Amino acid sequence: MDFGLSDEQKLLEQTLRRYLDEELPITRVRELVAEEPGNDGGHWKDLAELGVAGILVPEEHGGSGLSILDAAVAAESLAWNVAPTPFLGSAVMASVALTTAGSSAQQARWLPRIATGECRIGVAATELTSRREDAGVSERAGRLNGKSLMVLDATGADHFLVPVGQTGESLALVDAGARGLTCERLRTIDRTRGFAELVFDDAEVADWLGERGGAETAVCHMLNAGRIALAADILGASERAIELAVAYAGQREQFGRVIGSFQAVKHMCAEMVAELEPARALLWYAAHALDGQQEDAALMVAHAKAHLSEIGREIVRTATEVHGGVGFTDEQNLHYWFKRVGLDRQLLGGPDQLREQAALLQGWNTA
Amino acid sequence: MDLSYSAEYESFREEVRSFLEKNADRAPKVGLLMSVGKPSQDLLAWQDLLIENGYAARNIPREYGGYGAAPDLLKRVIIDEEFNRAGMSRGMAGQGPDMLVPTLLEHGSEEQKKGWIRPSIRGETVWCQGYSEPGAGSDLANVQTRAVEDGDDFVINGQKIWTTTAHHSDMMFALVRTEPEASKHAGLSYILIPMKTAGIDVRPLNTMTGAAEFNEVFLTDVRVPQANVVGQRGEGWKIANTTLRHERNMLASSAQLEGSLLGLIALMQREQCNGVRAIDSPLLRDRLLRLQARVLALRYHDMRMLTARIKGERGGAASLVSKLAGCEVSHQIAALAIDVMGELGVLYEGSRYQRADGRWQFLYMFSLGLIIGGGTAQIQKNIISERGLGMPREPQSQTRR
Numbered sequence: 001m002d003f004g005l006s007d008e009q010k011l012l013e014q015t016l017r018r019y020l021d022e023e024l025p026i027t028r029v030r031e032l033v034a035e036e037p038g039n040d041g042g043h044w045k046d047l048a049e050l051g052v053a054g055i056l057v058p059e060e061h062g063g064s065g066l067s068i069l070d071a072a073v074a075a076e077s078l079a080w081n082v083a084p085t086p087f088l089g090s091a092v093m094a095s096v097a098l099t100t101a102g103s104s105a106q107q108a109r110w111l112p113r114i115a116t117g118e119c120r121i122g123v124a125a126t127e128l129t130s131r132r133e134d135a136g137v138s139e140r141a142g143r144l145n146g147k148s149l150m151v152l153d154a155t156g157a158d159h160f161l162v163p164v165g166q167t168g169e170s171l172a173l174v175d176a177g178a179r180g181l182t183c184e185r186l187r188t189i190d191r192t193r194g195f196a197e198l199v200f201d202d203a204e205v206a207d208w209l210g211e212r213g214g215a216e217t218a219v220c221h222m223l224n225a226g227r228i229a230l231a232a233d234i235l236g237a238s239e240r241a242i243e244l245a246v247a248y249a250g251q252r253e254q255f256g257r258v259i260g261s262f263q264a265v266k267h268m269c270a271e272m273v274a275e276l277e278p279a280r281a282l283l284w285y286a287a288h289a290l291d292g293q294q295e296d297a298a299l300m301v302a303h304a305k306a307h308l309s310e311i312g313r314e315i316v317r318t319a320t321e322v323h324g325g326v327g328f329t330d331e332q333n334l335h336y337w338f339k340r341v342g343l344d345r346q347l348l349g350g351p352d353q354l355r356e357q358a359a360l361l362q363g364w365n366t367a
Numbered sequence: 368m369d370l371s372y373s374a375e376y377e378s379f380r381e382e383v384r385s386f387l388e389k390n391a392d393r394a395p396k397v398g399l400l401m402s403v404g405k406p407s408q409d410l411l412a413w414q415d416l417l418i419e420n421g422y423a424a425r426n427i428p429r430e431y432g433g434y435g436a437a438p439d440l441l442k443r444v445i446i447d448e449e450f451n452r453a454g455m456s457r458g459m460a461g462q463g464p465d466m467l468v469p470t471l472l473e474h475g476s477e478e479q480k481k482g483w484i485r486p487s488i489r490g491e492t493v494w495c496q497g498y499s500e501p502g503a504g505s506d507l508a509n510v511q512t513r514a515v516e517d518g519d520d521f522v523i524n525g526q527k528i529w530t531t532t533a534h535h536s537d538m539m540f541a542l543v544r545t546e547p548e549a550s551k552h553a554g555l556s557y558i559l560i561p562m563k564t565a566g567i568d569v570r571p572l573n574t575m576t577g578a579a580e581f582n583e584v585f586l587t588d589v590r591v592p593q594a595n596v597v598g599q600r601g602e603g604w605k606i607a608n609t610t611l612r613h614e615r616n617m618l619a620s621s622a623q624l625e626g627s628l629l630g631l632i633a634l635m636q637r638e639q640c641n642g643v644r645a646i647d648s649p650l651l652r653d654r655l656l657r658l659q660a661r662v663l664a665l666r667y668h669d670m671r672m673l674t675a676r677i678k679g680e681r682g683g684a685a686s687l688v689s690k691l692a693g694c695e696v697s698h699q700i701a702a703l704a705i706d707v708m709g710e711l712g713v714l715y716e717g718s719r720y721q722r723a724d725g726r727w728q729f730l731y732m733f734s735l736g737l738i739i740g741g742g743t744a745q746i747q748k749n750i751i752s753e754r755g756l757g758m759p760r761e762p763q764s765q766t767r768r
Contacts, residue, residue: 001376001441002369003670069368246756261759263749269756270748274692277685281667282660288368300663307660355656356649364646 005284009073012051016074019050020081026333029192033084037187038155038194040084045117047085052078054115056095056225061111063095068225069287072232079236079344082336084192086120088229089153094121094161096225101171101210101218109207110173121173122157124148124198128168128223129349137164137200139212143180144172144200152347154183155194159206162198168219171209178204190343192336221290223348224298227305228287230344234312235276235283237337237344241319242272244334248323259322268318275311282307302358306351312341376441383449386420394455405535406459406490414458414490422446423458424488427468432485440677444670447622454626462531463487463494467540470610474557474598483538483559497527497541497560497584498607505746507542508552508604512586514543516593521545521558523566523589529740533569533582536562542607545600555603559595566590576732577716611742621665624693627700627730628662631655631707634722638707645707654703661696665689684755691747694737701731 005013024043032041047053055071057063064070071092078087085091091114098110113119126149127136137146144164151160157176164170174181180203186195209215246269249260259265286300316338320327327334345351359365372380393416395409406414417423418434425443427433436442450457468487471480486492503509512525523543533539539560546554562569566589571579598606635645635655645651668689675682704727705712714721715728738744752758 001371001444003440003667003674004368006368246758250758258759260752261762263745263761266752266758267745267748269758270691270751273684273751273755274688274748277688278661278664278668278692280685281671282664284368284671285663285667288370303656303660303663306656307664310657352653355653355660358656358659359652364652365649 003281003284005069005073009070012070013073013077015050016047016052016077017080019046020077020083024081024083026082026336029082029084029336030333033191036155036194037185037191038084038086038153040086040156043083044085044120044156047083048115048117052085052087053091053117054095054111055091056099057111057115058099058107061107061115063111063115067287067291068228069284069291071225072228072283072287075229075232076236076239079233079337079340080240082192082237082340084155084194086122086153086156088193088226088233089123089157089161090114090117090119090121092229093123093125093222093226097161097171097209097215097218097222100221101215103210106207106209119159120153120157122151122154122160122176122196123226124151124160124162125168125223125226125348126150128163128219129353136166137162139164139170139172140202142205144174144203144205147197147199149197150186150347151183151196151198153194154185154196154198160198162200163215163219165213167216169214169216170212171215171218172205173207173209174198174200174203175206178206180204188343190336190339192340193343220298224290224301226348227301227354228283228290230347231283231286231301231305231308234308234341234344235280237340238272238276238308238312238315241316241334241337241341242269242276244337245269245272245319245322248326252324252326259324265322268322272315272318276315279304279308279311299358299361302349302354302361305349306354306358309345309351309354313345316341372441372445376445379442380445380449383422383446386422387449387453387455390416391453391455396456405493405532410456410459411490413456414488417458418488422450424464424468427472427484427488431472431480432488438677440670440673443673451622451625457622459488459490461494462496462540463490463492463538466496466610467494470540470557470606471597473609474602474606476597478594479559479597492538493532493536495530495533495536495539495562495582495584496610497530497539497543499529500526501528505743507607508555510542510544510555512541512543513547514545514556514558514591516545517590519593520590521593521596523558523560523586523591525586527584527586528572528581530569530582530584531580533562533584534571534579538562539584540597540610542603545596545603549601552604553601555607556600557597557603557606558591559597560586560589560591564589564591574732574736576729576736578729580733580736621662621669621689621693624662624665624696624700627697628659630723630726631658631700631704634704634727635707638722640709651703651707654706658696658700658703661692662700665693665696668692684751687747687751687755690741691744691751694734695744698731698734698738701727701734705731 032039051064052074054063055066059065135147135149137144160174162172164172180201182199184197188195249265252259283304286304289297289300326332395413421434424433425436426438429435468484514521514523541558541560542555544554545556566587568585570583572581573579638645711720715725753760
């Protein structure tokens with residue numbers, strides 16, 4: 001027994017951070033996403049070579065065949081550099097859905113291209129947790145109708161993964177150019193990810209994953225894996241925000257001293273760390289529990305995502321305050337991490353909803 | 368990450384379980400709080416049984432009276448899990464076994480280890496900590512109690528405060544100034560003082576909880592052999608910091624938090640107001656869930672830190688946060704329990720309708736004491752930011768004395 005990251009996982013983190021520091025520093029991210037939100041500038045192919053795109057794809061399909069915990073390590077590193085990639089949609093959610101629900105022929109058809117980064121899959125999962133604006137997708141005679149809001153990793157997506165039906169009980173893959181499908185960009189606070197609304201008007205389905213109406217387990221697993229990736233994203237972004245705040249406080253002088261020598265400022269930094277470090281262990285455990293499909297996995301995932309959402313919001317806010325007025329400027333770049341966390345928090349179930357789910361899982365909200 | 372249990376560990380778990388089943392009636396009752404009194408006969412006998420079976424003083428070498436097992440994280444976790452699950456006493460806790468003993472193992476002479484560790488882990492020798500003084504609280508290095516060399520002895524004069532269990536302690540480990548010419552931090556020594564020595568006057572200090580958990584200790588011409596110094600003269604600050612690190616670990620045990628949380632959950636499932644159980648109130652339930660996430664995070668954080676310690680890795684800032692985070696969660700658990708009981712939450716002193724022996728109000732106040740004691744929350748934040756994050760130290764207004 002060993003509670004912590006393995007040497008391989010630490011190496012993965014180092015490799016990714018080194019690559020991203022060199023190739024995708026914040027200055028480059030700014031240029032790319034100014035053109036289009038979620039624009040990775042071709043770096044997704046490089047990241048695929050490093051094993052990131054196929055991190056959850058089994059080795060027989062050309063992937064790295066790694067675990068959800070490995071994916072969490074990768075997500076943390078990507079968020080450390082606010083990298084614009086389709087990691088959440090393609091590398092995590094679509095890969096998990098395919099490996100869980102897809103037939104072996106379907107896996108052979110899709111997974112190798114996901115692993116090379118050629119195939120990028122956006123995910124229309126919002127209605128699984130929150131239906132608004134009459135959204136929702138239903139099937140009629142093998143074709144799709146309805147709409148889905150906040151479809152994630154839509155930028156550059158050649159296909160979309162669409163849960164269909166009242167509870168998303170069927171999983172459809174739809175070609176981005178399919179007849180009857182329109183894709184309308186939505187703009188969010190966070191330019192490092194691309195979102196869209198999909199409207200289906202008798203849209204053609206490229207592939208149904210597994211049995212129609214029998215995808216509930218896969219959908220549930222896909223959602224939980226996505227939540228781990230989002231929680232890890234919050235972890236990485238928050239960690240970086242703390243580092244930036246500590247560095248700034250060590251260099252900015254006021255009243256003849258660096259502001260990091262004032263207890264008012266030091267204590268803000270200590271509070272951020274004291275919140276973040278225990279949450280890191282909770283995330284690791286939740287990812288590990290999900291990998292082992294343990295009984296407590298769903299509860300731990302709900303807690304990990306809810307808890308990191310709460311503390312992440314406080315951390316990026318506090319890190320901004322440590323920077324003072326400069327933190328409020330566009331030029332300082334800190335707001336990229338602030339917004340990244342702000343977006344992660346809202347996706348696939350916000351903290352309030354996830355806590356209610358945690359209660360339900362423990363049999364507490366039966367009244 | 369490998370949390371799997373091999374056959375060896377599965378059978379170890381069985382061993383622990385059958386020990387607990389067989390000895391359930393011998394275990395003293397456990398409360399929500401660490402014991403601050405003189406150990407009862409029951410507890411002493413239980414402690415002996417635990418050491419004999421390797422469930423207490425597990426990694427302390429046999430020659431010093433421990434069980435002498437090689438450190439094994441997984442077995443430690445299994446023991447914790449099984450004792451928690453059974454709700455059974457872990458035996459002696461407190462300043463002797465949890466703070467002095469690890470410090471002696473690290474810094475004590477062979478003679479000191481041989482002489483003190485065995486009675487301390489068995490609860491035969493009860494220890495108190497003589498660190499704080501009226502003028503040395505957060506600024507602990509400002510200790511003024513003087514120890515002046517006289518032949519083979521030191522003669523000690525001064526006053527200690529916040530001395531838990533001093534009124535029934537046999538020994539005190541104390542921080543005293545032996546080198547008045549040296550700088551503030553270099554002038555201190557760590558010394559072991561028998562409480563029966565002439566010139567020691569212990570006066571109880573009542574606290575807001577209504578109990579006298581603390582004392583003031585006045586030392587007047589107290590004569591102690593120089594051989595009772597642990598480590599070298601003038602090294603007291605370094606050694607005291609070892610003890611404080613152990614104290615921070617002790618004050619913030621996540622197992623204790625889990626116990627409190629389980630108590631709170633049980634309370635919320637039982638307690639009704641206007642015909643509705645507390646657990647069925649969405650607002651109270653949300654507060655419970657927020658606390659549950661924090662307790663879980665601290666549980667796995669402990670496991671992470673334990674792994675790092677066993678591997679000999681430096682924990683960095685992460686290793687410094689448990690006391691700050693844990694004591695706050697403990698306080699918040701008690702706060703929610705009080706709110707769950709509404710008007711009845713203020714009942715105390717054995718009043719009619721009081722729940723759980725008034726434990727929750729006691730814990731609410733006591734845990735506030737823990738937030739302040741053992742280095743205040745604010746001192747913890749200085750430690751985290753300065754030692755963990757490398758931020759500039761507070762300017763020292765007085766480095767020499």
